[in-house]
Amino acid sequence: MILAAGPSWNPIIDLQQMWSxxxxxxxxxxxxxxxxxxxxxxxxxxxxxxxxxxxxxSLIGFPGAAGAVLIxxxxxxxxxxxxxxxxxxxxxxxxxxxxxxxxESAVTGTVQAFALACGFLLVALYKGFLNxxxxxxxxxxxxxxxGQVSLLGIVAALSLAALxxxxxxxxxxxxxxxxxxxxxxxxxxxxxxxxxxxGAATAEASQITGTLLVFALLVMxxxxxxxxxxxxxxxxxxxxxIGLAVTWLGLSVAYYTPFPVGFFVTSFxxxxxxxxxxxxxxxxxxxxxxxxxxxxxxxxxR
Amino acid sequence: MTAxxxxxxxxxxxxxxxxxxxxDQRPVAxxxxxxxxxxxxxxxxxxxxxxLTVAAGExxxxxxxxxxxxxxxxxVILGALPLIEGEVRVLGGAAGRANERIGYLPQRRSxxxxxxxxxxxxxxxxxDGHQWGFPLPAWWPWPGATARRAATARVEExxxxxxxGGYADRPVGELSxxxxxxxxxxxxxxxxxxxxxxxxxxxxxxLPNQGAVAALIATISRAxxxxxxxxxxDVNPILSHLDTxxxxxxxxxxxxxxxxxxxxxxxxQLFGTPIEVLTASDGGMVVIGHPARCEDHAGQQx
Numbered sequence: 001m002i003l004a005a006g007p008s009w010n011p012i013i014d015l016q017q018m019w020s021x022x023x024x025x026x027x028x029x030x031x032x033x034x035x036x037x038x039x040x041x042x043x044x045x046x047x048x049x050x051x052x053x054x055x056x057x058s059l060i061g062f063p064g065a066a067g068a069v070l071i072x073x074x075x076x077x078x079x080x081x082x083x084x085x086x087x088x089x090x091x092x093x094x095x096x097x098x099x100x101x102x103x104e105s106a107v108t109g110t111v112q113a114f115a116l117a118c119g120f121l122l123v124a125l126y127k128g129f130l131n132x133x134x135x136x137x138x139x140x141x142x143x144x145x146x147g148q149v150s151l152l153g154i155v156a157a158l159s160l161a162a163l164x165x166x167x168x169x170x171x172x173x174x175x176x177x178x179x180x181x182x183x184x185x186x187x188x189x190x191x192x193x194x195x196x197x198x199g200a201a202t203a204e205a206s207q208i209t210g211t212l213l214v215f216a217l218l219v220m221x222x223x224x225x226x227x228x229x230x231x232x233x234x235x236x237x238x239x240x241x242i243g244l245a246v247t248w249l250g251l252s253v254a255y256y257t258p259f260p261v262g263f264f265v266t267s268f269x270x271x272x273x274x275x276x277x278x279x280x281x282x283x284x285x286x287x288x289x290x291x292x293x294x295x296x297x298x299x300x301x302r
Numbered sequence: 303m304t305a306x307x308x309x310x311x312x313x314x315x316x317x318x319x320x321x322x323x324x325x326d327q328r329p330v331a332x333x334x335x336x337x338x339x340x341x342x343x344x345x346x347x348x349x350x351x352x353x354l355t356v357a358a359g360e361x362x363x364x365x366x367x368x369x370x371x372x373x374x375x376x377x378v379i380l381g382a383l384p385l386i387e388g389e390v391r392v393l394g395g396a397a398g399r400a401n402e403r404i405g406y407l408p409q410r411r412s413x414x415x416x417x418x419x420x421x422x423x424x425x426x427x428x429x430d431g432h433q434w435g436f437p438l439p440a441w442w443p444w445p446g447a448t449a450r451r452a453a454t455a456r457v458e459e460x461x462x463x464x465x466x467g468g469y470a471d472r473p474v475g476e477l478s479x480x481x482x483x484x485x486x487x488x489x490x491x492x493x494x495x496x497x498x499x500x501x502x503x504x505x506x507x508x509l510p511n512q513g514a515v516a517a518l519i520a521t522i523s524r525a526x527x528x529x530x531x532x533x534x535x536d537v538n539p540i541l542s543h544l545d546t547x548x549x550x551x552x553x554x555x556x557x558x559x560x561x562x563x564x565x566x567x568x569x570x571q572l573f574g575t576p577i578e579v580l581t582a583s584d585g586g587m588v589v590i591g592h593p594a595r596c597e598d599h600a601g602q603q604x
Contacts, residue, residue: 047419164436172431175419178408179489182380182401183432226418230473233439235418 007256018255027141027261029149031247034204037156038217039243040163041201043236044194046222048174051215052108053090053195057202058214059112060086062119065136065206070126075136076148079203080155087199091192119211139210139262141251152204159200166193171232208247213262217243220269227276242272332391333358333497333529334379339388341374348374349555350387354548358496359527361520361543363534366550367573372533373409375550376499379531380406393496402432405490409501409533412482417475421466421485424474425457428489460488464518480511487515491522498523500532504539512539519543537564537589564589 007014018024045054064082065075093107123133134140163170172180173187181187205214225238250265257264333356340350348371356362364372377383378390381398393400405428413424430437430453438446440454461470464484469477474485483503490498500519504512520543523530534540537547547563549556551572556563564587569577577591 047417049414165434167436168427168430169432169434172427175413175417175424176427176431176489178410179406179428180431181382182404182406182408184398184401185432230418230420230423230471232419232423233437 007252014252018252022146023142023144024251024255026144026146026149027251028248030144030152031141031208031251032244033149033152033156034208035217035221035243035247036240037159038201038205038214039221039239040160040236041198042218042222042243043225043239044163044170044174045198046219046226047171048194050195050198051219052105054198054202054218055215056090056108056112057083057086057199058206058211058218059115061203061206062136062211063115063122065211066119066122066126066133069132070122074145074148076151076203076207079206080151080200083199083203083206084196085199087195088192091195134260135210137210137212138260139208139213139265141208141254141261144207148207152207155200156204159197162193162197166190170194209262209265213266216262216266216269217247220266220273221246224269224273224276227273227280242269246272332356333360333393334531335389335391336378337389339378339385339390341371341378341383342386343371343374343383347386349550352388352548352555352557354557356497356529356531356546358529359523360545361523361530361532361540362546362548363532363537363540363544364548364550365534365537367552370550370552372550373501375548376406376501376531376533379497379499380404402493403496405493405495405498405528407486407490407498407500407503409505412479412506413475413477415475418473419475421470421472421474421477421481422457422461424485425461425470425488425492426453429453429456429492456492457488460491461485463491463522464488479506480508480515483507483511483515484518487519494526496528498528498530498532500530502533502535505535509539516540516543541587541589560587 008017019028042054045051061079061083064078064080066078068075068078068081090108119136120133123136135143169180169185170190170193172183173185173190177187202214202218205217209216221239221242222235224242225235228238229235246265246268249268250261253264254261334354335356336352336354338350339352339354341348352375354362364375366372374383378385379392379397380401381392381396390397392398393403426437438450440447440450442450461467464487466481466484466488469481470485474482477485483506487500487503490500498519503519504515507515516539519530519532520540522528523543532540541560541564544560547556547558547560549563549569549572553572553574556568556572562568564579566577566579569579569589569591575591577589580588580590582588
């Protein structure tokens with residue numbers, strides 16, 4: 001961005017300056033919505049070890065966005081349509097066993113490559129748009145309209161509301177599917193529901209970071225938070241906070257430099273992840289007495 | 303003490319078994335009744351003609367080589383697999399109808415080392431993980447703060463009961479197999495079940511831990527009148543605690559007290575390989591000839 005001479009280094013003045021442009025206001029609104037939704041879904045995705053599914057969904061979204069532009073509608077609709085449809089397809093695939101998609105990795109890898117190729121074709125067909133391939137793959141925040149922000153907001157609100165309803169049994173089913181099944185938790189249905197929510201979150205994140213950098217908001221904040229705390233509540237709050245922080249920082253820095261926002265958001269998220277790993281591994285490790293030496297429990301309570 | 307509600311479909315007889323806790327004068331109602339039961343898996347009949355009655359507070363071991371349907375028996379009791387002949391009643395109703403009153407510990411190796419969730423959270427899932435909604439922090443004032451405090455206290459109680467207080471706040475993936483197993487037993491105990499179904503709970507443990515966990519389960523079973531069905535590979539660590547033994551073998555099944563069933567002639571006949579039972583100087587028994595060893599051949603049979 002070469003709109004401004006440079007930052008004043010006073011955050012309030014800089015934000016005021018950025019927010020004097022409607023497109024920056026839209027960018028911050030969209031970034032805020034997406035960071036929270038992607039962070040929270042990402043925490044569950046990391047917990048369920050379904051990062052591969054998330055990556056596949058983002059690549060499926062690419063031809064959707066390119067096709068939407070080709071037929072003259074907003075790329076948002078293309079992302080949402082393809083990511084949600086892709087989520088249903090992945091949900092319909094037979095799962096190898098609890099927790100893993102490893103069995104389908106060859107199939108999914110094939111589909112990923114094909115999705116990318118289709119997207120590339122669609123971009124090429126829309127000749128005047130070939131420059132736009134960068135923003136589809138690596139993110140762009142210049143063209144976000146007020147209507148797009150509303151759409152992001154509505155989808156995010158619906159997704160988070162759904163997650164608030166299924167959150168606890170989803171965590172149970174993710175951590176302990178066998179016991180959850182025995183307790184009549186609908187593990188299979190929750191898995192489908194989660195993939196659809198993940199599709200929505202991926203479609204949203206793609207619109208800020210682009211197809212190839214969705215993990216900046218989907219995986220990195222959650223992985224950073226999980227390195228810092230094992231308490232689910234704190235980890236979720238921390239995930240959303242980290243996602244917000246890297247998005248706002250990335251948008252601000254991108255505004256004052258000629259370089260793309262996707263790079264900055266990803267780099268800040270990566271820096272946070274590295275710092276969290278450093279903290280985790282330098283923190284003094286306390287090992288409590290292990291079971292081998294702990295006394296047999298004698299108190300019986302009910 | 304906990305949230306499990308008695309559904310109207312549970313008949314009078316069984317509602318006695320959940321009456322608060324748990325004096326010895328309460329009527330002896332059978333927790334499990336299997337009558338002439340037979341089951342098939344993959345078109346192959348695993349066992350048939352099984353008659354088993356388990357009373358409250360009874361400690362039952364299900365023994366036998368791999369592939370004879372020990373875990374299948376657990377699935378039948380959970381209502382996850384129908385019988386092809388005979389009848390099963392669990393806690394006064396059809397199998398699967400009262401699973402919230404069953405603590406289930408599935409067969410497993412261990413949690414993924416990267417799972418960044420506290421042991422305490424794993425235990426908590428056993429208490430209310432099946433309920434819709436999103437867990438609120440214990441300090442949150444509204445709604446249901448009292449219930450949340452009670453739940454927190456209950457989790458603390460069962461963690462103390464299994465002697466896991468020293469490591470319940472550490473990420474469960476970092477714990478040893480024995481520590482994880484104790485937390486999982488606490489998880490199964492959290493909703494104050496009337497029946498514990500434990501599928502090879504000693505399998506991943508070293509010898510001292512096998513003895514300690516077996517003694518712990520026996521103590522809980524006696525003190526709280528919880529019926530325990532434990533699938534086991536090796537009878538020796540639990541032999542002194544058992545009330546009843548269910549031996550499943552390719553050559554048929556045998557049910558009775560350890561003294562009646564665990565005899566050289568019976569086991570030799572069941573397994574078709576010479577097995578000796580020695581009585582130790584303290585009156586304990588030791589099974590030699592190791593039934594587990596002949597499973598490699600027995601398990602192969604189609």
